[in-house]
Amino acid sequence: MALLLRMVARQGLCSSRTQFSVLYRHAVPMGTSAKEEMNRFWEKNTQLNRPLSPHISIYRWSIPMAMSITHRGTGIALSGGISAFALAALVLPGSFPYYLDLIHSLSFGPALITASKFAVSFPVAFHTFNGIRHLSWDVGKGLKIPEVYRSGYIVITLSILTSLALTAL
Amino acid sequence: MCFRVSLCPWLVVIAMAALVRIGSVCRRSVPPLLFRSSSLVRPLAARKKDQEYPYLFTAEIHASPSCNASAGSKAASLHWTGERVLSVILLSMGPMAYFYPGPVMDCSLAAALTLHGHWGLGQVVTDYVHGDSKVKLARAGLFLLSTVTFAGLCYFNYHDVGICKAVALLWSK
Numbered sequence: 001m002a003l004l005l006r007m008v009a010r011q012g013l014c015s016s017r018t019q020f021s022v023l024y025r026h027a028v029p030m031g032t033s034a035k036e037e038m039n040r041f042w043e044k045n046t047q048l049n050r051p052l053s054p055h056i057s058i059y060r061w062s063i064p065m066a067m068s069i070t071h072r073g074t075g076i077a078l079s080g081g082i083s084a085f086a087l088a089a090l091v092l093p094g095s096f097p098y099y100l101d102l103i104h105s106l107s108f109g110p111a112l113i114t115a116s117k118f119a120v121s122f123p124v125a126f127h128t129f130n131g132i133r134h135l136s137w138d139v140g141k142g143l144k145i146p147e148v149y150r151s152g153y154i155v156i157t158l159s160i161l162t163s164l165a166l167t168a169l
Numbered sequence: 170m171c172f173r174v175s176l177c178p179w180l181v182v183i184a185m186a187a188l189v190r191i192g193s194v195c196r197r198s199v200p201p202l203l204f205r206s207s208s209l210v211r212p213l214a215a216r217k218k219d220q221e222y223p224y225l226f227t228a229e230i231h232a233s234p235s236c237n238a239s240a241g242s243k244a245a246s247l248h249w250t251g252e253r254v255l256s257v258i259l260l261s262m263g264p265m266a267y268f269y270p271g272p273v274m275d276c277s278l279a280a281a282l283t284l285h286g287h288w289g290l291g292q293v294v295t296d297y298v299h300g301d302s303k304v305k306l307a308r309a310g311l312f313l314l315s316t317v318t319f320a321g322l323c324y325f326n327y328h329d330v331g332i333c334k335a336v337a338l339l340w341s342k
Contacts, residue, residue, distance in 0.1 A: 033241075042299040072293065079286035085322075086318040087318075090321045096330050097330065100339065131256060131260070135256060
């Protein structure tokens, strides 16, 4: 620190690089990666049987928080649906139109068909629009809190409208 | 890579006072880097470490790879970029599949959807699964799932109506 002060006084608060190199003069590499440190953290704490601090049970829910977990939830659900579909394609003997006719012959009411169409299109729409919101964050746009809330409301509105439109198709 | 920066606690207080003095003397605001460097100097937070090292306390920081001589692998960074690129590609496939359905669309959609799902679920595994053996098991299971999914979708595209047609049929009911 004394070195730093002397450098500062001498150079009159210019050239940030010299200050940076002074700080690193006493640096010692530790030789562990962030991943290793994380593993150590979890190993130590599970071994000591430490309880996890309450977090989602006590923290106040916010719109961005809810949208984030919904993005994850819809992603998992859609992925699971696609995997189930693919598995069924491999395992089941008949063809797709056959099974479609089978379901159609069971004559579900139009309400159920509309409801299931909405149940499929809403996750797709929400995940897509929120995905675009994530991509805009990745390029650094819209990260201020009011912008986050505004884009969030836009995504919710667009998702509902799009899934209604898709259901009506 | 992590670095340990050793600083003397005694000079911390002097440094803080001196910074204010220098700032007032030069009659312009102290450049931001000085304040950033002072954030490495945390007298209160490091009190506990003082007991272990009575004459100096250490701050551990993760430096970015550009600061060390031996830069780490770019795999993670490339993976991140690849995820975003794939997301954009998949986004464009929506309208493309609507306007140009067909076997080429079916196959590219199968590949893009499976990979996007695989990488997405990979992030979920990274977030919630801890411990070397559990992570390995989860990743193996995920790989198996993605392989089966892709195989199933390819089979469907080849032997059955194909993804685009299937969605069209499903929605016509």
